Amino acid sequence: MTGHEHLSSLDASFLLLENDTQQMHVGSLLVMEGPAPDYEDFCAHIASRLDGVPRYRQRVERLPLDVARPMWVDDPHFSLSYHLRHTAIPKPGGEVQLRNLTARIMSQRLDLDRPLWEVWLAEGLADGRWAVISKVHHAMIDGVSGNDILEVLLDREPDSRPVTPADWSPTPGPSRRDLVAEGAGWLARLPRDAGRLASAAWSAPGDILRGGAVRIAGLAQVGRQAASPTSVLNGPLGPHRRWAWARGDLDEVKAVKSAAGCTVNDVVLAAIAGGFRRYLIERGESVEDDIVRSMVPVSVRKPHQNGRLGNQVSAMFADLPVGVADPLERLGVVAAQMAHLKGSGMAVGVESMLSAADFVPPTLMSLGARVATTVGQRVINTVTTNIPGPQYPLYFLGRQMLEMFPYIPIGQAVRISIGIISYDGHLAIAATGDYDAVPDLDLLCEFIEESLNELVTALPQ
Numbered sequence: 001m002t003g004h005e006h007l008s009s010l011d012a013s014f015l016l017l018e019n020d021t022q023q024m025h026v027g028s029l030l031v032m033e034g035p036a037p038d039y040e041d042f043c044a045h046i047a048s049r050l051d052g053v054p055r056y057r058q059r060v061e062r063l064p065l066d067v068a069r070p071m072w073v074d075d076p077h078f079s080l081s082y083h084l085r086h087t088a089i090p091k092p093g094g095e096v097q098l099r100n101l102t103a104r105i106m107s108q109r110l111d112l113d114r115p116l117w118e119v120w121l122a123e124g125l126a127d128g129r130w131a132v133i134s135k136v137h138h139a140m141i142d143g144v145s146g147n148d149i150l151e152v153l154l155d156r157e158p159d160s161r162p163v164t165p166a167d168w169s170p171t172p173g174p175s176r177r178d179l180v181a182e183g184a185g186w187l188a189r190l191p192r193d194a195g196r197l198a199s200a201a202w203s204a205p206g207d208i209l210r211g212g213a214v215r216i217a218g219l220a221q222v223g224r225q226a227a228s229p230t231s232v233l234n235g236p237l238g239p240h241r242r243w244a245w246a247r248g249d250l251d252e253v254k255a256v257k258s259a260a261g262c263t264v265n266d267v268v269l270a271a272i273a274g275g276f277r278r279y280l281i282e283r284g285e286s287v288e289d290d291i292v293r294s295m296v297p298v299s300v301r302k303p304h305q306n307g308r309l310g311n312q313v314s315a316m317f318a319d320l321p322v323g324v325a326d327p328l329e330r331l332g333v334v335a336a337q338m339a340h341l342k343g344s345g346m347a348v349g350v351e352s353m354l355s356a357a358d359f360v361p362p363t364l365m366s367l368g369a370r371v372a373t374t375v376g377q378r379v380i381n382t383v384t385t386n387i388p389g390p391q392y393p394l395y396f397l398g399r400q401m402l403e404m405f406p407y408i409p410i411g412q413a414v415r416i417s418i419g420i421i422s423y424d425g426h427l428a429i430a431a432t433g434d435y436d437a438v439p440d441l442d443l444l445c446e447f448i449e450e451s452l453n454e455l456v457t458a459l460p461q
Helices: 009-016 039-052 095-106 143-153 176-203 205-220 250-260 264-282 327-344 346-359 362-375 441-458
Strands: 025-032 058-061 071-074 084-088 117-123 130-137 241-249 292-299 313-320 382-387 399-407 416-423 426-434
Touching: 025 095, 039 084, 039 117, 039 143, 095 117, 095 130, 095 241, 241 250, 241 264, 241 441, 250 264, 250 327, 250 426, 250 441, 264 292, 264 313, 264 327, 264 382, 264 416, 264 426, 264 441, 313 327, 313 382, 327 441, 399 416, 399 426, 426 441
Parallel strands: 084 117, 292 382, 382 416
Antiparallel strands: 025 130, 025 399, 058 071, 117 130, 241 426, 292 313, 416 426
């Protein structure tokens, strides 16, 4: 059987972690200049671009008894109308109503028996604007490949020529006999492939040591979990989400970066640390000599993998110094730590560990996912992911995209996640929170924005 691609172990893990209180899709909100297009034109435009994203017509096919990782197969019942939705926000059509609508949409799970995406046309925004709300399962994309999709669905010029879609018919999927044979073949190849991985690992023993260092680093200090097993940042999750955002000016952030001799990511992480500091104090929690441990995804996508969907990511574990009061001192601590983490090879070590998971039978991965979901984790308190976006305007049916905000899911007892994206000189920092545990999520974003402004005004430009 050929022509059907298996999910990687990382992609498959996002499916295994999905449950009623842990929706594993990512998403975005695109705010567009008005007027809104007709829904029929909206649908026709997206239909004309699907040839550039073949995965949007595919669903996940699991193998009998999960003896091998699932495969992507064409959906014989694909219906574009199922994936395209139309809605409107109530008056006055401001940001509060828009955030609430998006949070409700993101709280609903995707149907795992269909292609794993939805796109909503949302009308009713103030000043005649409208929005595109997109959700895609994390098994399909990471941040970089999500931007690749954005470039397919939108245009760089307002007057781009219409695209004529090709005729499409689904490639026949595998029969049950094919699936059984594929599973048996995967098991038969497992010792050989695992041997190749072991040989490659021993040829680069540094990766093995870095992988061990990752485990030690993850356990040596567990942030706020050590003092408070359940807090606003960690604990049981409900099925519903809140969502809020902060804004920044990318040129101002770059000026801070240049003046401090660090990176844009350092500046943003320091602002987030400052926001968490004030947020925790506002809630009456002590932050003296405290840290908030964050998982920071790192792209390991190679140039030849651009345009390919799926996840090509590793991770580092960063300690956000919420115990440091001075904003410039906090930036210095963050910058020094991130430089050390990059030099330590931690991301390479995590990548090696993830690669090894490709040789774990899916039945064991499924069991591990269920155990992890039940027991939770005590290593990280939040997730902060920085997604580089296009630094030029994009258009949808001739209407310019004005702003873009990312949606990052929460899970594994982490009650708040942070997504950062830049677009055409704008910086957006969006937080996802558990609905019941974090009713004041908008305050966190307000404090992050204030913390960023403190850094902008503290350094000579």
